[in-house]
Amino acid sequence: MARTRPTADAAGQAALAAYRSGFREESGYLDYGRVGPLSTTVVAETLGQTDVLSRARFGSxxxxxxxxxxxxxxxxxxxxxxxxxxxxxxxxxxxxxxxxxxxxxxxxxxxxxxxxxxxxxxxxxxxxxxxxxxxxxxxxxxxxxxxxxxxxxxxxxxxxxxxxxxxxxxxxxxxxxxxxxxxxxxxxxxxxxxxxxxxxxxxxxxxxxxxxxxxxxxxxxxxxxxxxxxxxxxxxxxxxxxxxxxxxxxxxxxxxxxxxxxxxxxxxxxxxxxxxxxxxxxxxxxxxxxxxxxxxxxxxxxGLTRIEAAVADNVSELIDLADEYAVPLLSSRDERERAGIVVLDPPRELLTLLSASLHNHGVTATVRGGTVRLSVHAELSTDTVEMVRAAFTSYSSAASY
Structure with missing residues (x-):
């Protein structure tokens, strides 16, 4: 029986899934605005080209x-x-x-x-x-x-x-x-x-x-x-x-x-x-x-539009989580005015508490100028979301106390 050719949308979703599977970093990493850990594709390319350079075979x-x-x-x-x-x-x-x-x-x-x-x-x-x-x-x-x-x-x-x-x-x-x-x-x-x-x-x-x-x-x-x-x-x-x-x-x-x-x-x-x-x-x-x-x-x-849409969904998820725990937001909520960065703006006296809560729960973020920056890519694992939730829970409980 002949296999049915996948539709363009199905093929696109498959490509996006393959792209997401190439994120190698451990759960809790939300710091792409500082550095993006190498993708599986890039790692493979690096190893291949480095091998060529190290062996220097004739003509290679x-x-x-x-x-x-x-x-x-x-x-x-x-x-x-x-x-x-x-x-x-x-x-x-x-x-x-x-x-x-x-x-x-x-x-x-x-x-x-x-x-x-x-x-x-x-x-x-x-x-x-x-x-x-x-x-x-x-x-x-x-x-x-x-x-x-x-x-x-x-x-x-x-x-x-x-x-x-x-x-x-x-x-x-x-x-x-x-x-x-x-x-x-x-x-x-x-x-x-x-x-x-x-x-x-x-x-x-x-x-x-x-x-x-x-x-x-x-x-x-x-x-x-x-x-x-x-x-x-x-x-x-x-x-x-x-x-x-x-x-x-x-x-x-x-x-x-x-x-x-x-x-x-x-x-x-x-x-x-x-x-x-x-x-x-x-x-x-x-x-x-x-x-x-x-x-x-x-x-x-x-396709960049698929990646952009995936990033937008993940940013929205982090914003919803911040709202759930009443963590103030500095970055825009308007999708037209944002990319992959979510900036949290706690009261200055609670900045150390928030940053410590994220650190203690294994969340990698950037703390600078009185704010906390979370930067998310097209892949956002359930484990990472739960780590952020746990950090926000600790922060909210201690701030209320």
Whole structure:
């Protein structure tokens, strides 16, 4: 008897189930916003490529040389940028430094964003004196350390519109705020800023957020968090407008044009290559590139919309659990304004109690700035939920007493 071909939805659900089965971390891990433990697929890729590198059989190393093109192609499919608009980077910060050091003029950004962006802007201004950071909502910085005039420092199209001036040529934002879990409205920001360049630090959403990358001019991210690809992975994607405006300040021999014979530029200093390839300093880690490619290909197989929906369901489950035990919430309840981060905001005098309760029940989370951050992926085991419930029970009982 012939087997019935599964429907597209059934096949998709099977792919999502296989993806979820690749989460290897122990129960209680809710800290993907800090680091995503390697997936089963990435571990297998790492072992395979490491074996190739360690044995160096005749002709085998040629495959390692193909991993950069493999990863770039996977990034192109994931983002919609062309391959010539993409340069692999070892992390988000390096990509942002390339971008900010290559710009001129005023850059509007929030001082409360993750330090990668503010530091890149400040260092570029100090070193080259061609970039001027314009701090969004600087007058609204409060004692809680969260900047901006919006609620809890959220960068919104309206907040940007209020402080946008004719001299601003670039707006830089984080796709998802690491402290509040707030997901910015990239489409709305694009409508507000017009034809100005839009720079996006995507690290806290790439891999779990189906973002409109086509409205951005610069996208920088790493693969060690939600992509679960490990450190040393990431990319910088640049629109044609960005490539016309940015100067490849840190362009090493790997980003240079070949010599007159088409080889590496020995004995001659050639110009930077055309396109994003100019924003490379040296040859990358081929094993890291293979890890990143494998992670990207896995997400592509499952479908980002399915992963995003699974994350949204798991975030809702954690929010419901916090509500059940009257644990105050700082992060948004609106699904359009969140990704995988849930931020708990207990009274300051109870912060130690909450963090200790989570620790004592084996829940891994980030405690910073008076809040507790739980970050959840597409897989949320029953054991993890029960560990959080037990921690909340201990917290609630002790707080009431």
């Amino acid at each position: 190393l040629d495959d390692l040389g193909q991993q950069q093109a493999r990863a770039v192609s996977a990034v192109a499919r994931a983002t919609g940028f062309r391959s010539d608009q993409i340069a692999l980077q070892p992390n988000t910060t390096t990509g942002l430094m390339h971008a900010l050091f290559g710009l001129t003029g005023e850059v509007l950004l929030s001082p409360a964003d993750f330090p990668s962006l503010p530091f890149a802007a400040a260092r570029a201004a100090e070193a080259l004196h061609v970039v001027t950071p314009l701090w969004l909502g600087l007058d609204g910085l409060g004692g809680d350390g969260l900047g901006g005039d919006g609620p809890h420092g959220r960068v919104t199209p309206g907040l940007i519109r209020e402080q946008l001036t004719d001299s601003v040529g670039v707006v830089a934002v984080c796709l998802v705020d690491s402290r509040t879990g707030f997901r910015v409205d990239l489409d709305g920001i694009r409508q507000v800023i017009g034809d100005r360049l839009l720079v996006v630090d995507a690290i806290q959403g790439f891999g779990v957020v189906d973002a409109p990358w086509e409205v951005a001019d610069v996208v920088a991210t790493g693969g060690q968090k939600w992509m679960r690809a490990g450190w040393g992975t990431g990319f910088l994607a640049l629109s044609d407008r960005a490539l016309d405006c940015l100067v490849p300040v840190f362009s090493g021999f790997a980003g240079a044009e070949p010599d007159e014979d088409g080889g590496d530029p020995w004995d001659i200093i050639t110009r930077p290559r055309a396109g994003a390839a100019a924003f490379q300093v040296s040859n990358g880690d081929a094993v890291a590139q293979a890890r990143f490619a494998a992670a990207l290909e896995e997400v592509e197989t499952v």
